[in-house]
Amino acid sequence: MTWSEMQTLLTQACTDTLYMVGWSTLVAVAGGLPLGILLVLTDRGGLAQNILANKVIGQIVNVARSMPFIILMVALMGFTRWVTGTSIGREAAIVPLAVGAIPFFARLVETAVREVDGGLVEAVQSMGGNTWTVVRKVLVPEALPSLIASTTTTVVALIGYSAMAGTVGAGGLGDIAIRYGYQRFQTELMWVTVAILAVVISLIQFAGDHAARTLHHRGGRSGPAPRLRLLKAATTDTKTV
Template structure:
């Protein structure tokens, strides 16, 4: 592989890391509160709002059911309005966030659902407000599951960012398509695949480590 292609590979890797990093942060900021609301607004929960819950759930499900490549094309007008262009790394971040935020929300909701309902009832009996229950009971108890869910989200975003290359999104996917596929340079395609595999393995390992550290039960067993 030539020096030029190595430089292109490093540039594409940086673009992918930028896309995934920004998308993860924004999707987390949107998805975590949304996931909490999806749980606590269910009928009979601490902030029961059935109508809001049904509408929010329908929007989340509709977004999640849309294939990413179709979503990218469908929201091109929104992307242009937000970032001024429909191609490039910045433009690819918009559909990445929109695709990932509902995914994060459902994973957070699922993690919170695993929290023992007795803890919530005990907090209510002691006079805790809904906000206190969320901040001091639900979220701390669900942190290991939330960390695992965010790890899955980052891995998915890496795959989505590669797909974004098919429509000029930049990053490793774009490099693989332009050089590996269109110019029949097999070594470039292999290099892109290898970098993506290493990147996913690294993210998964770090995520698993974070989830173990956050799991109180595992930490207490490790200290014995």
Template sequence: MSADDLLPALLQATGETAQMVFWSALLTLLLGLPLGVLLVATDRGGLVPAPAVKAVLGGVVNVGRSLPFIVLMVAILPFTRLVTGTTIGTVAAIVPLTLGAVPFYARLVETALRGVERAVVEAAQAMGASRVRVVARVLLPEALPGLVAGLTVTVVALIGYSAMAGAIGGGGLGDLAIRYGYQRFDTTVMIITVVLLVVVVQLVQSLGDLVARRLSHR
């Protein structure tokens, strides 16, 4: 790839990666957060003990986490086509990215919520707080630093997943690295895309760590 074509290609690929990661992270937050809350609430001793429901939810989450992302992408191609009308491109890649990240983040949410002291929850219940209020006013605020840290880890994972999405034409930096860096043996493109991905990951991780620290010292 010529120097004149490299910059526009990198800008376009970076924008596609940002689009994939942003929307999949937002959907993961919207789906994974309530799923993690349900995992805790339906456990024995939880707000709504339901061992059968917990077993089903836990099984679904475990299956989702056990599938390698590249296998998941291929396995759900019919579902991706049903949702987006296509199996290639940036929009199509958001579907497997989200489905791959939701179980991962749900477990991190569960871990963060379990870190909240039981005495705090019991005190809120003793004051007559409803289950919904306990979740909204006690569990989530108390676990907020852990939730932010978990979301940061998930976004970093999504950046890596988005690079793999390039293997099936998902667009982004991964697609650029595969089409030019690997298939056309363009070492310069490969090195630049790797460096860009590392820089983006470092920025996301640093920002997430900063926000989590600020929240933990409120």
């Protein structure tokens, strides 16, 4: 295979991988963020304590997380076909990728939100803030650096999952590595694919770490007193409205 042919294949594979990972990340964040916050709120001592609901949601998340991704893809083929009209291709791969990433991201969100200073939560409650105000003005903003790091971890994991999705016709870099590098014994193409994956993951990790550190330093310089003044103003505006 000539370099121009390899370049065409790799360009399309990179596009397919980024497409699958990008859309599945959006769905995972949209589904996992509220789910993770709900796990914190409904836990014992939470703002919306409901032990039964917490146990049920936690068990569902644990079961979904424990399922190997290759099995999840097969188990969701019927659902994937119903959603996308096909069980093959990059659009079809987004469904199991997102379903597998939602519980994974939800647990990371839960951990990040639990790290928020309880004093800020109590302060907003003492100012008359309700649960929604606490979530919107305290939990999410204060946990944002950790949430960015969690999103980065999820994206990296999804890149690995997308490579496995390539084994069932989803396309992407995993498909190139298997179909050409392994089945057709074109070892050089497989190693180029591995190198591209390593570079992409490194860039994503660097960008995520940089964004998390920047947000963390900004929050640290602001200190608790300015934050409390901002929160007081926010709760006052909420009550006024």
